[in-house]
Amino acid sequence: MLGLASFGDWLALFATAGFAQSLFDDPAAKGAAFSATIVLRLLPSLVLGPVAGVFADRFDRRKTMAACDTARFLLIASVPTVYLITDSTAFTVAWLAVAQLCIEGAVLIWSPAKEAAVPNLLPPEKYEAANQLSLATTYGLAPPLAFAVLAILERGSGVWANLGPWAEPMVLALYLTAAMFAILAATVYFSIPQISGRYGQVAAKTSSVWNDFVEGWTYMRSRERVRGLILGMLGAFSGAGILIGVGTVYATTLDAGDAAFYILAVFLFLGLGTGIALGPKLIGELSRLRWFGMSIVLAGTGLALDALAPWLWVALVGSVVIGLGAGMAFLAGITLLQREAEDEIRGRMFAFIAVSARVILMLAMTVSAPLAGWHASRRLDLGFTEVEFSMSRILLFVAAALVAWLGVTAFKSMDDKPGVPVLADLWSSLRGRPLSAAVPVQGSGFFVVFEGGEGAGKSTQSVKLAAWLKLRGYEAVLTREPGATDIGMRIRSLLLDSSSGDAAPAPRAEALLFAADRAQHVEKVVRPALERGAVVVSDRYIDSSIAYQGSGRDLGKDEVAWVSSWATGGLKPDLTVLLDVEPQAGLHRAKAGGDGDRLEQEELDYHERVRETFLQLAGDDPHRYLVVPAGGSADEIAATVRDAVAERLDIRTETARAEHGWPGLDGDRDDRAPAPAAERRPEPPADRPESADDYGWSTVAEEAGRP
DSSP, rough: HHHHHHHHHHHHHHHHHHHHHOOSHHHHHHHHHHHHHHHHHHHHHHHHHHHHHHHHHSOOHHHHHHHHHHHHHHHHHHHHHHHHHHHHHHHHHHHHHHHHHHHHHHHHHHHHHHHHHHHHHHHHHGHHHHHHHHHHHHIIHHHHHHHHHHHHHHHHHSSSGGOOOGGSHHHHHHHHHHHHHHHHHHHHHHHHHHHTTTTSSSOOOOHHHHHHHHHHHHHHHHHHHHHHHHHHHHHHHHHHHHHHHHHHHHHTTTOOOOTTHHHHHHHHHHHHHHHHHHHHHHHTTTTTHHHHHHHHHHHHHHHHHHHHOHHHHHHHHHHHHHHHHHHHHHHHHHHHHHHHHOHHHHHHHHHHHHHHHHHHHHHHHHHHHHHHHHSOEEEEEOSSSSSEOOHHHHHHHHHHHHHHHHHHHHHHHOOOSSSSSSHHHHHHHHHHHOOOOOOOOOOOOOOEEESSTTSSSSHHHHHHHHHHHHHTTOOOEEEEEOOSSHHHHHHHHHHHTOOOOSSSOOHHHHHHHHHHHHHHHIIIIIHHHHHHHHHHEEOOHHHHHHIIIIIOOOOOOOHHHHHHHHHTTTTOOOEEEEEEEOOOHHHHHHTTSSOTTTTTHHHHHHHHHHHHHHHHHHOOTTTTTTETTSOOOOHHHHHHHHHHHHHHHHHHHHHHHHHTTOOSSSOOOSOOOOGGGGGOOOOOOOSSSSOOGGGTTGGHHHHHHOO
């Protein structure tokens, strides 16, 4: 149905324009007739456009579409019929103008009804594929097929030239077009009852058409995502209008001959078709809301490239980029609008886009075309080449800035993954692993993590920090990975048991077990504490997996980071304290009095890679990291950590302290009452490093609120 409708639209447009030309002999009159026919197809948008979408929402969409197709059948068939039964060229031209206006009116009503009907036929997951097929047919297959039919009719005109006026090529083309719309009307009315929409399921409307129009306008203004979609799509059309308006003048600045404009247009449509056909497959699982805004920015980038292009091949690349961005944005925009807009309002949204796009295209072309030739161009010597700089290039810059700004604006208003880096998300999506949006923490808590290699002193420092915070009135939750929950304790035994031998988990299983422990840890311990406003102090977190499994096991840092980010809902520490220690010295401390756990028994080069990765992570994000050499005394390290935490808590919890009456961080330990015995942990013996058992880790989960 969609293919037949698209083919009929293009064939009707070219056939009526060609028929208008055939009525005149003078070349100038032929050109004027062709242009006038196209303009007449745009004019009804200004009059009927504002209320065209109301028909799609107010009446049965199946009957509306069938009625419009029937009207197009009658109007298109009437044009050659009037020509054949009258000898007056003036009357034929007048009727052609009337028919064109009426045909466009029918299209304006039919188009939003068709777009709004797609969700009545398909489940949401099929919208994009259906729109791909529709747009590929409309802009890729239908135009060349229409041209091919007209060319065949022209080439074969000599065969049936003696049959009379009714066998003229354009007359035959119009009758063929009319027949297709008759078939389409019958198909829609008798074969596809599902597209009726909500008509018959709800009470008949009693409001006026004007009220329906106002309701649609109010809906668009009140829905941020719908408004962003429409704004972005219209921005892309404005850039396209400027590009078309300045195209012929701009082409002359490339010193590529008279055919340069047509070559640029061909590459533009190649990019458009590629964007529509391959865009979804290219971006994979990237958020479609993000993809929409990014595609518009891509089109703006192509416009800027064209504005700067010193040679034709650079301009051709720019044209392909414009087409790619425009094609992907149009596909994403239509699909998203079908999902975002309710059934009873959807037709008016599509009608508004159709009308506004036509108006913007006309205005952009009308304004930019005469401006493109204003003032003489100048040649600029760039050293490696000369570029003819003209007003057309300035206008392309203006179009590029406008389109890019509207793309960014639409992106900000529609972004469904705030806080997730755009380029990182795009790169991950291209590789099949889109980044997840962070699950926000509904609370004023603070998250501190201690990281580092074996024997760095993480357990000692985490206990010291938690005790210091409790003395100053904060709820400090001391926890660790793995093993802070019941499930985590079982996973810990699987991961660290040095006697497991051949039963030890494989590298990928090891990474997934750590991620499973971390998911449970965050869900049951960390998030609840942060949402209560507590300070969570954890011995190890995501960066340990990136270092130990990503680098140590050569599983890939990005892959391991993605798994952990997904497992934790994107939760990041507010401060990561990296206790940096030479692997050999740290392992000596960790293995004092024993052989160490399974990870401590790894080769030295394994731990060297772990340390290198920790330092690299700290260097990539210095604001979140505090790197402390682990060679100093425990008290010196603790003082450094306390200073960093105090500075951040002063900023983050100033309001919370005022609201809850919590004490500040000023003053030393000796001006406070000592911590209750239940809150204190014994210091490790001086002759050996700390161990988890020294601090009663079996009670940490209960202390953190473990169920």
